[in-house]
Amino acid sequence: MQTDFSLTVELTWIDYLVIALYLLATFAIGIFSAIREQRKSKTSSAGYFLAGRSMSWWTIALSLYMSNIGSNTFIGTAGSAAANGFGVLCYEFVGIYSLLLLAYLFVPVYLTSGAFTMPEYIKKRFGGKRMQILLAVQSLLMYVFAKLSLEVYAGSLIIQNTMGWDQVLSITVLLLMTAIYTMVGGLTTVIITDAVQGVIVVLGAGVLAVMSIDSIGGLGNLQSRFLASYPADYDNSTGCGAPDPQAFHMLRHIADPDYPWLGAFFGANILSAWHWCTDQLFVQRTLAARSLQHAKAGSVAAGFLKTLPLLLMIIPGMVSRIHYADIVACVNASACERLCGIPEGCSNVAYIEIIKQMLPTGVRGVMIAAMLAALISSITSIFNSGGTLFTIDLWLRLRPAAGEVEKVIVGRLFIVALTVIGVLWLPIVRTSGGGQLVIYAQSVTSYLTPPILTVFLMASLWPRTTEPGVFWGLLVSMVIGVVWMVLNFVYPPPQCGEADTRPAPIAQLHFLHFGIALFAFAALIMTAISLLTKPVDREQLAGLTWVTQNDQQQQQAEAPASAEPSSGAAGAEEVEETAQEEQHQQPEGLELKPVGDPSTPSASEPQTVMVHTPVSRRAFRFFLRWFCGFSDVDNGGAATEEERKAADAAEAAERARQLVAEMKSGSAWDRVVNCSALLLFAVGSFLWGLLA
16 A cells, blocks of 8 residues: 655765665674684574574673664654653563563573573473473564564665665565575574664664754643644544643553553563563573673663763654644555554654654765664664574474584574564554554463463572462463453454443453463462472572572583583483484584494594585585585595584583682672662662652
């Protein structure tokens, strides 16, 4: 459908040049970081999925923040601010407490467990396969319904409204570009480009925020002018289109349709804790830290960055309504559809409009490049984490003997499938949440994720928790959440001025309150069943709970460097799976083949000869192996699977010794991080007290 988009600004050659240079620089940084990591680590799956566990605290902080503030956040948060004011800040400021929880409760346990993914941690904690598979499937569903599709849709809005491109072309070009450098580089590329893009986004958004404040004569005029910003189609009889009189308060009446105080604080905290502390997308950054200290410092630094949305997104969104209320705050369905293509409302274009109308030539190109940076950063994070979950937690269940090459290739191919599914879901995103992306995202999260947080909290804090307890509690709660989500899609909320004909439970129960109830219900079921089932021995929980985290590290630190660690409730099963892998694993060398007669005594150690291969085939294989991330191609010295496992075991033992030393050190760096965490808690509490 062709929409009006009458505010589309004609970009100049300077704007296009800035955007092109940025994209080229992004590719260059991504490819360079990928090649450097390949040369340094020979690119095992640990190098691809966890960046070789070599990231510094500042890169982790910027990557955490950039993975959180994609184009969806800019578009959605500014749009909700234009519609309802400060209320949407509740979703941002609870992140301060969640990042502290990540740093001091979850990160130490995750690192001592040695897990690549969150489902893998749960498998180590409880044993068996069903919890790992269930969590992996749930996480991938969230990536499709509440992450990738949102980012793609928000990105298409940016390009379509600023550059005038067709939406299909916009989506195709950006996804192709993002997928290529994500697949080539792995998590190293994602984190390095996140750090660079973080600077661009913060600077560009900061400049726009200052200009928007100046355009209304200063912050002192924000409240009076916002409360007077009525659109031309305002209906006095229904009140549709009027600015919210509580726009400058985060916590509102418990019956408020948008931000009831009980849900806005407690419900939002549950969603935020899942988001930051159990979602593979974000936890993966801390697992890539070079040490526990860097992981904690990166999380705390990211918490300070979470105070920026008030300036970078909220205020510009509200200023956009002040200047362009006829568009941003439109309430007439036909007018909204003509202006932005969404009959439910055009608040999502608030940030885009202020970019187009307020910034001068050249600077406009910089800001569009910054928005593209946020878009690419978030999509690359989703791609990498989704590929990791699928490969480690699902594919290896089907093919336990999969080698390093196969694991990395499967992870990259899954990116393509994830993209296709996310694009197919776009029509639902486009019309849900009353036209507000934040409302859609948070509602889906409320339906699906509270039981996941319950699982991780009980797994890490209460050693008495058992696998039957968390499995049945999670399964029943997830079924309830999915059914409730489907009912809310079948019975969407009415537009302003229309009668609410939804069933009473759906109409009266806010999605944030539903999230609180689902969290409590899951905890009750898991506790009851755990108390009725046999507990896990403490020896099997070494390194996997807060109480027993030092047990595993002491065992690994005292073990020989060549011993491969095996821990958790799944110890015996992991040994059996490892034996199966060793039995079925084939050599990975592409140019080397074993020869010899097994009947002769000398054949006990097969010799290796070079097989002559045409130059064209060797060149193709070299390119294929390089693209898949493996640089030890035709050198005749590729490591065997046994050598890789021995090296990984030695690295795990060394890492265990380092973790033990860090936990006991009490160094000056530890004191700096702890003092910064206390300061962050104080800042967060002050902001809540000031704006609640």
